[in-house]
Amino acid sequence: xxxxxxxxxxxxxxxxxxxxxxxxxxxxxxxxxxxxxxxxxxxxxxxxxxxxxxxxxxxxxxxxxxxxxxxxxxxxxxxxxxxxxxxxxxxxxxxxxxxxxxxxxxxxxxxxxxxxxxxxxxxxxxxxxxxxxxxxxxxxxxxxxxxxxxxxxxxxxxxxxxxxxxxxxxxxxxxxxxxxxxxxxxxxxxxxxxxxxxxxxxxxxxxxxxxxxxxxxxxxxxxxxxxxxxxxxxxxxxxxxxxxxxxxxxxxxx
Amino acid sequence: xxxxxxxxxxxxxxxxxxxxxxxxxxxxxxxxxxxxxxxxxxxxxxxxxxxxxxxxxxxxxxx
Numbered sequence: 001x002x003x004x005x006x007x008x009x010x011x012x013x014x015x016x017x018x019x020x021x022x023x024x025x026x027x028x029x030x031x032x033x034x035x036x037x038x039x040x041x042x043x044x045x046x047x048x049x050x051x052x053x054x055x056x057x058x059x060x061x062x063x064x065x066x067x068x069x070x071x072x073x074x075x076x077x078x079x080x081x082x083x084x085x086x087x088x089x090x091x092x093x094x095x096x097x098x099x100x101x102x103x104x105x106x107x108x109x110x111x112x113x114x115x116x117x118x119x120x121x122x123x124x125x126x127x128x129x130x131x132x133x134x135x136x137x138x139x140x141x142x143x144x145x146x147x148x149x150x151x152x153x154x155x156x157x158x159x160x161x162x163x164x165x166x167x168x169x170x171x172x173x174x175x176x177x178x179x180x181x182x183x184x185x186x187x188x189x190x191x192x193x194x195x196x197x198x199x200x201x202x203x204x205x206x207x208x209x210x211x212x213x214x215x216x217x218x219x220x221x222x223x224x225x226x227x228x229x230x231x232x233x234x235x236x237x238x239x240x241x242x243x244x245x246x247x248x249x250x251x252x253x254x
Numbered sequence: 255x256x257x258x259x260x261x262x263x264x265x266x267x268x269x270x271x272x273x274x275x276x277x278x279x280x281x282x283x284x285x286x287x288x289x290x291x292x293x294x295x296x297x298x299x300x301x302x303x304x305x306x307x308x309x310x311x312x313x314x315x316x317x
Contacts (some may be wrong), residue, residue, distance in 0.1 A: 018317025024316060032295045043316025047283055052264065055282050069316050085284050085311060088291050156317070183317075205317030213316045 002233060004200060006178060007094070007126035008146045009065075013038045014195065015225040016067070016180065017218070018205025019056060027214060028059040035218035039065045041096055041203065043072070044086050057091070066126065069096040076115035083120050095120060096150070096182075097129040104157040110137040114144055121145025130182055133167035137252025138175045145149075150175050150203065153194065154184025155208045161190040165197065172198040188224030189216075196236070255306040270298040272308070283309045 004011045017037040018030055029089050032040060040060050047053055048082045060066065068086035073079035076099065078240035083095045097120070099112040113129045114137060121127050126147045133138055133151035141149050151168050161184060162168065178200030191202045204221055211217035255262055257272070266272035269292060273280045285292045286309040287307075292300060 013305050019315035020317045022315060028315075041317055042313040044284070044311050045314045047278060047312050049258055049260075049276055049278075049310070053278075053312065054316055055279075057282065066313075068313065085286060085291055088284050088293065089313065090294075091313075123292075203317070 002229070004178070006128070008114050009126075011038055011065070011201075012036075013222075013225075014201040014229055015202040015221055016041065016182075016193070016201055017208065018203060019060070020205055021209040021211075022214065023209075025054060025056065025059055028056075029061070030215045031218040032059075032064065032206060034215050035208070035222050037218075038062070039067050039094075039207070041067045041069050043069055044082055045072075055057055062135075065094055066091045067094045067096050067107075069098045069130075070116070071098045071100075073097075073099050073116075074101040074112075075099060076112045076119070079112070079116040083116070083125060084123075087125065091096040093124060094126045094128065097127060105185040108132055108152070110134060113137075114140045117141055117146050118144035121147075128180065133164045133171055135167075137172055140169050142175060143176055146156060146177060148180050148200065149175055149181045152183040153181045153190070153202075154186075156183045158206055159186025159210075160184050161186050162193050162197075165193075168194070168199065169197055173175055188220045191221055192228035192231070195225055196231045201225075224243055255302065255304055255308060257308045258310055263305070266302050267278070268298050268302060269296075269300060269308070273297065273310070276310075278308065282312055284294070286311065 013036050015037050016039040018041045018091050070079040070082040079099050094134050097116050099109045117127050118131050128148045130150045154163040180201040181194040181199045182203035186207045194202050208214050
């Protein structure tokens with residue numbers, strides 16, 4: 001049985017969904033349904049006191065695991081503060097650590113992320129740190145108590161695909177925790193590529209939210225992740241330099 | 255007091271009263287008072303004063 005386990009919990013779907021950038025949040029329930037995703041990320045922000053604010057939690061089925069992110073945090077202290085506030089909502093103890101002080105590429109700060117992981121893991125959070133794929137940082141995240149490691153495929157929102165493929169492959173080969181490719185995946189084929197590489201899961205937001213038909217795209221990603229995982233488990237054949245015929249020699253044409 | 259970064263000259267006795275006056279459902283928000291998290295069961299207990307800084311937060315879309 002191909003089980004996917006994080007923090008002692010079995011997760012049904014290897015596709016995690018982000019809820020940002022949707023032109024209309026009302027389609028989010030359909031997106032989640034068609035994606036069959038069981039882990040959904042959200043962010044924490046100030047309530048708009050001037051207007052009648054909608055509630056994102058209304059759009060996310062109760063059976064989904066909520067994974068708040070610490071977006072906005074520029075250092076360990078801010079990430080820890082946001083995580084504690086998020087947990088106070090009573091929606092569970094999963095947290096995606098996102099510490100970014102680079103506004104051009106939105107690349108995560110591995111150093112601050114490692115510090116925040118250690119503090120929050122000790123406080124009983126299920127910590128999924130978003131990081132720049134670097135083996136030494138990943139090892140430190142393991143030691144710090146992370147439940148998984150989430151390397152980026154490409155900068156957030158770029159839809160560039162698995163640009164960090166070689167470095168992600170190293171993490172998959174060397175790190176015992178689930179490796180979840182998060183950020184940059186722009187097409188279902190790229191999600192399949194990450195899964196064929198051996199990633200445990202992928203997190204997709206922009207590629208779905210900004211598609212012309214996000215609900216249809218969410219379903220496409222669902223199939224891509226299943227196909228990619230199945231391909232990985234099947235053990236693909238070797239890549240060869242020279243051709244090798246698929247049909248036997250005819251004999252009768254000689 | 256300062257509420258979500260803006261000066262608010264109204265007076266609120268408790269967080270519960272503040273939320274009620276602003277028509278905010280207390281079950282849907284997370285409140286931080288002077289940098290400290292406030293548990294929901296304390297919304298009616300803790301007395302506010304004019305020097306307080308309050309953050310009223312909620313979950314929004316994010317990746």
